[in-house]
Amino acid sequence: MNLTYYGHSCFSVDIKGTKLLFDPFITPNELASKVIDVDTVAADYILVSHGHADHIADCVRIAGRTGAKVICSWEIYEWLGKQGISNVHPMNTGGKWNFGDFTVKVVVAQHSSGLPDGSYGGNPFGFIVYTEDANFYYSGDTALTLDMQLIPAWADLNFAVLPIGDNFTMDVADAVVAAQMVKVKQVIGVHYDTFGFIKINHEEAKKAFADAGCTLHLLEIGEVVEYELRIGQ
Template identity: 40%
Template sequence: MRITWYGHSAFKIEFDGKSILFDPFISGSGYKGGAAEVAKGTTHICLTHGHGDHVGDTVQIAKETGATVISSFEIVTWLQGQGVEKVEPMNTGGSITVDGFTVTLVQAFHSSGELVNGVFAQLGHPTGIIIEAKGQPTVYHLGDTALFGDMKLINELYKPKIGFVPIGDRFTMGARTAAYAVNNFFDFDLVVPCHYATFGLLDQSADSFRAQVTKKTEIRVPEKGVPFEV
């Protein structure tokens, strides 16, 4: 599996001819390559929730590539209204198998919505996303979330080995609570921290998080747009 982080919560994982893009907030993330570069080869887009810094460039990328967008029913319906053609609607707790891999939406403690004609519209519930595929490590993108005890149940049920974990504080877990989750609730082989340093309101580095993770887990802080293999 090849993993690329594009800043904020935007990731791409590639395996077996699939190229799955998570939360493609590219234009505003500080990634200099641009959305058109990231779009190349994308087959699927998974969205954790409906905030603009996660939906990001989804419409552009989906139209350019014909990628299938997988997310909550409310989000994909809203995107269909903007011209996105291929969607897979889901909701929290459900799983689907599409093109040889399984997607499960699990709970996250956050919010989800966007301004539509000057009015804040609710776009379903926020989620985390689990990707399972034969012969590949299970990936869990936690989305934007607070700490919650049922993370332990998610670990027991799905046994994720790679975690994309928000650490930026204020709107999500910060270094202390994210490290607590990694130390006490999960058995990750690899953690990639995310949702930090994009804006001034967020923590600006992963140093404190790394220092507080005591479990034997690899913490990788990649450069934006530089892929690595696992």
């Protein structure tokens, strides 16, 4: 298993050749568009945590080009249909589905969700992804919530992908608590530095996690990490 970071909260996980792309936001992201050609990004599945533009902006473009199946809320499913995207699997909070090479469980995220046209995007999601090699949790955009205490009952996690930028989501301190609640020692930070509202101090963030006995990975855009080498427990 390896993970490729595309900036903001967009990343891809390769599971034995099956590529899961999360929250595609590349072309409007000035930090990412200088480095990543969106039309070369591969995807077999696209998982969308919620409808905000900084998580769905390139979904239609990539899904249309690749034919990837989009996993999202019912409301986003309906919106994508209006954009001509029909290969979509709608889910909702608490639901679980086996897609073959991996299984997804949708969990609570405390946030909001509006689509680019102003329509309602349904519940915001977090995802637990189960695979033969590793299980991981992507919280989506969220505040710290006591619902996270349930996650270890559903999965023995190897790592988590958590927002750390504050203002719109958890800050670093809350993300440290979230890591403790979901019982991981390895965290990939997302949703930081893209805009002025969410700038962070990298060294202070890493130290906060280290002081709690965790490792925070802040990846460069385009960086690929292999689970066994860099983020394994």
